Structures are given as structure tokens and as C-alpha cells.
Amino acid sequence: MPPKPKTELERQQLRTLIMDAARELFVSRGVEAVTMREIAKRIGYSATSIYLHFADKEALIRAVCDTDFLALADVLKNNLVGNDPVERMLAIGNGYAQFALHYPNHYRMMFMTEHPPYDPATSCIQQNNAEQDAYFQLKTVVNDVFLAGKFKPDLNDADLIAQTIWAGMHGVCALQISMANDIWVNWASIEQRLQMMQLTLIRGLLHEPTNLINIKNESLQ
Amino acid sequence: MPPKPKTELERQQLRTLIMDAARELFVSRGVEAVTMREIAKRIGYSATSIYLHFADKEALIRAVCDTDFLALADVLKNNLVGNDPVERMLAIGNGYAQFALHYPNHYRMMFMTEHPPYDPATSCIQQNNAEQDAYFQLKTVVNDVFLAGKFKPDLNDADLIAQTIWAGMHGVCALQISMANDIWVNWASIEQRLQMMQLTLIRGLLHEPTNLINIKNESLQ
DNA sequence: AATATAACTTAACGTTGTTAAATTAACATC
DNA sequence: GATGTTAATTTAACAACGTTAAGTTATATT
Numbered sequence: 033m034p035p036k037p038k039t040e041l042e043r044q045q046l047r048t049l050i051m052d053a054a055r056e057l058f059v060s061r062g063v064e065a066v067t068m069r070e071i072a073k074r075i076g077y078s079a080t081s082i083y084l085h086f087a088d089k090e091a092l093i094r095a096v097c098d099t100d101f102l103a104l105a106d107v108l109k110n111n112l113v114g115n116d117p118v119e120r121m122l123a124i125g126n127g128y129a130q131f132a133l134h135y136p137n138h139y140r141m142m143f144m145t146e147h148p149p150y151d152p153a154t155s156c157i158q159q160n161n162a163e164q165d166a167y168f169q170l171k172t173v174v175n176d177v178f179l180a181g182k183f184k185p186d187l188n189d190a191d192l193i194a195q196t197i198w199a200g201m202h203g204v205c206a207l208q209i210s211m212a213n214d215i216w217v218n219w220a221s222i223e224q225r226l227q228m229m230q231l232t233l234i235r236g237l238l239h240e241p242t243n244l245i246n247i248k249n250e251s252l253q
Numbered sequence: 254m255p256p257k258p259k260t261e262l263e264r265q266q267l268r269t270l271i272m273d274a275a276r277e278l279f280v281s282r283g284v285e286a287v288t289m290r291e292i293a294k295r296i297g298y299s300a301t302s303i304y305l306h307f308a309d310k311e312a313l314i315r316a317v318c319d320t321d322f323l324a325l326a327d328v329l330k331n332n333l334v335g336n337d338p339v340e341r342m343l344a345i346g347n348g349y350a351q352f353a354l355h356y357p358n359h360y361r362m363m364f365m366t367e368h369p370p371y372d373p374a375t376s377c378i379q380q381n382n383a384e385q386d387a388y389f390q391l392k393t394v395v396n397d398v399f400l401a402g403k404f405k406p407d408l409n410d411a412d413l414i415a416q417t418i419w420a421g422m423h424g425v426c427a428l429q430i431s432m433a434n435d436i437w438v439n440w441a442s443i444e445q446r447l448q449m450m451q452l453t454l455i456r457g458l459l460h461e462p463t464n465l466i467n468i469k470n471e472s473l474q
Numbered sequence: 475a476a477t478a479t480a481a482c483t484t485a486a487c488g489t490t491g492t493t494a495a496a497t498t499a500a501c502a503t504c
Numbered sequence: 505g506a507t508g509t510t511a512a513t514t515t516a517a518c519a520a521c522g523t524t525a526a527g528t529t530a531t532a533t534t
Contacts, residue, residue, distance in 0.1 A: 064285075067489080067490065067491080068490080068491065068492085069489090069490085069491090077513080077514090078513070078514050078515080079491085079492090080492080080493085080513080080514070080515085081512080081513060081514080083491095083492070083493085084511095084512075084513080088491075088492075089491065089492090143428075143431065143432065144365055144427070144431055145431065146430075146431050149434045149435045149436060149437075150435050150436060150437040159437065167437065167438055184456070189441065191439050191440075191441055192441045192445060192446065192449050193449075195428075195438070195440065195441055195446055195449075196425075196446065196449045196450055196453055198424070198428070199421065199424035199425040199428055199446065199450060200420065200421050200424050200450070200453075201424070202424040202427065202428055203419070203420035203421050203422070203423040203424025203425070203427065204417075204420040204424070206365070206423065206424065206427050207364075207416075207419070207420055207423055210364065210365055210366065210367055211364065213370045214370045214371050215370060215371060216370070216371040216380065216388065217388055217416070218412050219412075219416065220410065220412055220413045220416055224413060225413070225416055225417065225420065228413055228414075228416075228417045229417055229420060229421070231457070232417055232421075232453070232454060232457035232458055233453060233457060234457070235405070235456065235457040235458075236452070236453035236454060236455070236456040236457030236458075237453055237456075237457075288520080288521065288522080289521080289522065289523085290520090290521080290522090298482080298483090299482070299483050299484080300483095300522085300523090301482080301483070301484085301523080301524085302481080302482060302483080304522095304523070304524085305480095305481075305482080309522075309523075310522065310523090
């Protein structure tokens with residue numbers, strides 16, 4: 033009820049208050065099922081107040097997504113340990129899958145629904161910043177593996193390799209999220225499918241087996 | 254405006270009339286953007302009439318999906334030619350991707366959005382029928398390759414292999430559909446990405462190179 | 475000719491995202 | 505210190521949605 037002129041900081045705080053409430057609801061029930069009124073109620077404001085900070089629901093979703101890309105980049109960064117570049121490449125894949133399956137509604141919002149494309153002008157994420165850009169992290173690892181001469185000799189496009197790895201992991205995660213309950217398919221366990229995808233990617237991309245592959249391989253049976 | 258008792262055939266015809274109108278709109282603009290009133294208008298009925306044939310919008314979507322799985326199975330069947338099982342395996346992948354990219358809204362509806370899972374009681378599709386079940390077709394081809402002894406010796410779970418191939422192709426197609434416009438990523442062309450995924454899968458799953466792989470490989474550069 | 479029934483429509487309900495108008499409180503100015 | 509301006513917020517309202525309830529109309533049955 034009390035309107036006071038607010039400082040830029042206060043406006044920013046309210047903005048993130050809205051986003052945090054929205055995220056919590058989005059994550060637990062999916063973007064579609066959450067209403068603007070509900071988000072507003074959660075923080076004790078009226079629905080129309082949200083429109084003072086975000087143009088529409090789409091913009092709110094986009095903003096939440098953006099900060100969640102930061103969270104993903106953070107998860108990946110923490111998984112990015114080890115001296116062997118191939119080991120790091122496997123680790124980044126595991127981190128990615130862990131994120132996707134731990135926050136499926138989140139993942140769906142970020143990678144499985146159409147939203148207005150990334151806009152450098154309004155986004156809070158800096159492209160090609162190792163701390164913030166998940167794709168850049170993947171590409172960096174791929175490049176490390178490349179420089180170590182581990183890829184098959186006819187593979188030399190880092191973007192193409194990175195996108196293939198991404199697509200492989202995304203495929204497993206996305207099918208899990210949207211089709212896991214479908215009895216149509218006699219699904220193997222998600223752990224098996226993830227491991228099998230990683231094994232297949234490693235075998236398909238690297239020019240010779242590594243210890244890591246053998247380990248993976250044995251535990252697959 | 255004229256109500257007459259209808260024969261079972263007439264009811265069935267109206268049912269498919271609704272589904273055809275719905276499909277056309279779904280395909281061109283996506284399920285979410287299409288309203289029941291719009292579908293009804295298209296065929297000259299009122300919106301409520303649809304509810305005489307489908308419990309709700311969800312059920313209509315599900316029914317359209319079901320017949321579209323038949324369409325997919327048909328596309329795949331027509332792509333399933335050649336003596337060499339590996340060749341057929343590549344062909345089924347190409348058919349799948351062709352379907353996904355030619356009918357992206359369709360594909361999104363079928364594989365990228367959550368819907369009530371397949372119900373054998375109400376579905377028109379017969380599971381494990383080679384003419385109707387797309388997954389069964391894939392699994393059959395995988396089994397042919399397996400019987401030909403082409404897979405790496407430690408791979409012996411046909412479902413797991415089929416699901417890995419599916420996930421790989423799905424990953425490329427799904428990312429293309431929902432993220433292709435995102436300038437965040439320096440996307441390689443969709444053709445390149447599909448080819449690269451197939452090459453990687455073949456190399457990761459088969460125990461020795463084939464002619465087909467070399468052809469693929471050269472054209473990749 | 476009266477009645478029942480199935481096909482269909484119109485009206486209406488509760489929600490949704492969103493906009494316009496009204497309200498309230500702090501600040502600046504005279 | 506009253507007055508006006510401005511920003512923050514709310515209430516009211518709109519159009520559109522999925523869906524349900526209540527009506528209407530034409531055929532089939534008795």
C-alpha cells in the first residue's frame with residue numbers, strides 16, 4: 033500500500049524478489065502452469081506490479097532463464113576439474129546431465145521451449161565469459177582435447193564437435209524429461225543411457241581408447 | 254444447424270474432420286497457440302461440438318499425436334530399404350530427421366512436450382507392429398545390425414543401443430527446433446550436425462569402419 | 475400426433491495475460 | 505505550509521481461453 037520513490041537499488045531488489053518467486057514456482061510446476069497473479073501473491077504484491085518491472089510474462093521467463101544459465105555455468109565450472117582434458121570433457125557432460133535431471137522444469141524452460149532468442153543487449157550473461165557461458169566452457173574443453181591431439185584426425189571443427197556432444201547429452205536428457213513415463217518404450221535406466229551415450233561419443237570422437245573408456249565400458253554391463 | 258441421428262461411420266468421419274483441422278493448425282502454429290474455437294470455426298461447427306468427440310483439448314492433442322506416430326512410422330518404413338543393415342540404420346535416421354525438421358511443430362508436439370503417456374486402451378497404434386510402431390522399426394534394424402555382428406563386442410542390449418541412437422538424433426533435431434535462432438551459439442548447419450552425429454554414432458557403436466562411414470566422412474569436410 | 479433422443483448451438487463461468495484508470499505517498503516549489 | 509508533480513501501487517476492467525450447463529431443433533419411435 034505505501035508508494036515511495038525508490039532508489040535504483042530498491043528497484044533492483046524488487047526485481048530479483050519477483051524473479052526468485054517466479055523461479056521457485058516455475059521450477060516446481062513448469063512455466064505454463066504458473067500465473068502472474070500467483071507469483072505476485074507469493075511476494076505480497078498485486079499482479080499488475082510485475083508489469084512495472086517486466087514487459088510481459090515472456091520477458092519474466094526470459095529473465096529467469098538468463099540467471100539460470102549462470103547457475104548452469106556455475107555447476108559446470110565446479111565439475112571442470114582434473115588434468116586430463118578427456119576426463120574434464122566427461123565431467124562437464126556429467127555436470128550437465130545432473131543439472132538437467134535435478135531441475136527438469138528448469139531445463140525444460142531453458143532448452144526445450146521456444147523463447148525469444150538470447151539478446152546481448154538485455155541479457156545479464158556475458159558471452160564467451162568462462163564463468164558465465166556454459167557453451168563456452170564446453171567449447172574450451174573440446175579445444176583442450178583437440179590440442180592434446182585426441183580427436184580422430186579428420187575432426188577439426190571445435191564448434192561442430194561441441195555441438196555434437198551437446199546434442200547427444202541433450203537428447204538423452206530431453207527424452208528422459210518428456211517421455212520417461214511413456215510405457216511405449218522399454219526404457220533402460222537413465223544412468224545406463226547417459227553412460228552409454230558418453231561411451232559412444234568418446235568412442236566415436238577420439239582416435240584411440242583411453243583408460244576412462246575402459247572403466248566406463250566395464251561398469252556398463 | 255441440422256441435427257440428425259448419425260451412423261457410427263458419420264461420427265467417425267466428423268471425428269477425423271476435427272482431427273484434420275486441428276492437425277493443420279497445430280502444425281502451422283503449434284498446439285498452444287491454437288484454440289478450440291478456431292478449430293471449430295475451420296470446419297463450420299461451434300467449439301462445444303468438439304467436446305462431443307473429445308473429452309478436452311488434451312485428448313484431442315493426444316489423438317492427433319497418435320495418428321501422427323503412424324505417419325512417422327510410414328515415413329520410416331519408406332526409408333527402410335537396402336540390403337546392408339548398417340545402410341538401413343543410417344536410412345532410418347535420415348528419415349527420422351527429415352520428419353522432425355519438415356514438421357517441427359508436429360515433432361515438438363510428439364516428442365518435446367509432456368502429454369499423458371501412451372495408453373494402449375485408447376490409442377489407435379499397435380505396439381510392436383512394424384507398420385505402425387516407429388520405435389519397433391528402429392529396434393528391428395538395430396537387431397539386424399547386431400545379428401550381422403557389426404556392433405562392438407561389448408554391446409549387446411538392443412534396447413539400449415536403439416535408445417542411444419534415438420537420443421543422438423533427437424538431440425540434434427530438438428536443439429535445432431528450439432534453439433536454432435539463438436545467436437548465442439555459433440551453430441554449424443543442421444545438415445552438418447546431422448551428418449556428424451550419424452558419423453559419431455556409427456564410429457562409436459560399430460566395431461570397424463564401413464564404406465558408408467568413409468563416404469560420410471569425406472563429405473563432411 | 476406426442477414423445478424421446480441425439481446433434482448441435484448459445485450463454486455463461488471461472489481464469490488467464492494484460493491495460494487503463496484510480497489511489498496513495500513522498501518529494502519539490504512557491 | 506499549502507500546492508502541484510511524480511512515482512509506486514492497486515483496483516477495475518477487457519478480451520480471450522477452455523469448458524460446462526442450459527437451451528434448441530430435427531429426426532426416429534411409439
